Amino acid sequence: SQQGEEDPQALSIQEGENATMNCSYKTSINNLQWYRQNSGRGLVHLILIRSNEREKHSGRLRVTLDTSKKSSSLLITASRAADTASYFCATPTWDYGQNFVFGPGTRLSVLP
Amino acid sequence: DSGVTQTPKHLITATGQRVTLRCSPRSGDLSVYWYQQSLDQGLQFLIHYYNGEERAKGNILERFSAQQFPDLHSELNLSSLELGDSALYFCASSSGAGGRGNTGELFFGEGSRLTVL
Numbered sequence: 001s002q003q004g005e006e007d008p009q010a011l012s013i014q015e016g017e018n019a020t021m022n023c024s025y026k027t028s029i030n031n032l033q034w035y036r037q038n039s040g041r042g043l044v045h046l047i048l049i050r051s052n053e054r055e056k057h058s059g060r061l062r063v064t065l066d067t068s069k070k071s072s073s074l075l076i077t078a079s080r081a082a083d084t085a086s087y088f089c090a091t092p093t094w095d096y097g098q099n100f101v102f103g104p105g106t107r108l109s110v111l112p
Numbered sequence: 113d114s115g116v117t118q119t120p121k122h123l124i125t126a127t128g129q130r131v132t133l134r135c136s137p138r139s140g141d142l143s144v145y146w147y148q149q150s151l152d153q154g155l156q157f158l159i160h161y162y163n164g165e166e167r168a169k170g171n172i173l174e175r176f177s178a179q180q181f182p183d184l185h186s187e188l189n190l191s192s193l194e195l196g197d198s199a200l201y202f203c204a205s206s207s208g209a210g211g212r213g214n215t216g217e218l219f220f221g222e223g224s225r226l227t228v229l
Contacts, residue, residue, distance in 0.1 A: 099160045100157065105155075
């Protein structure tokens with residue numbers, strides 16, 4: 001089973017709107033990371049939030065972390081067509097010997 | 113540019129063949145991770161090396177093997193290829209050693225797209 005799972009699987013919005021993606025995980029973590037992947041390209045690190053942080057900002061990105069609910073959300077404000085990509089959450093874990101486990105991702109489409 | 117270089121970018125081969133994918137990590141990074149990304153399986157962790165030693169093994173098939181050399185570059189060897197091995201193979205590097213205490217970000221290469229016909 002996945003350590004991290006994003007929700008929704010796909011999201012389509014208009015340019016200028018906000019996009020919110022959620023990630024749930026199962027075991028305790030000391031940090032959670034969000035990555036973006038443009039179609040067929042490598043993943044790019046967006047932001048890392050530590051377990052003792054509840055919220056973090058980076059430009060138009062806002063990430064929250066609720067360790068009691070084992071969940072995180074990524075908010076992209078004032079979205080642009082260039083934000084069209086897949087977004088993944090990743091958690092470090094020792095589960096089954098894995099070091100970083102990625103969820104299946106949310107495919108975001110921002111329509112002009 | 114992440115600083116991680118993967119070659120080849122594209123590879124087309126036949127079933128039963130053997131291929132080698134190469135990864136040069138970011139300068140100074142000691143950790144190399146390999147991931148497989150296919151349409152129906154998402155991003156699957158294969159194996160992690162730190163400073164030449166295997167640190168963790170994920171869902172890596174016995175037909176697959178990897179190693180990290182003294183200059184820190186890594187190779188992923190895929191043998192007896194099957195149609196289902198067609199996927200994007202990513203290498204990522206990190207300065208950290210991995211594990212639950214690792215808070216470092218991963219830097220991904222652009223991947224090697226393998227097509228098995």
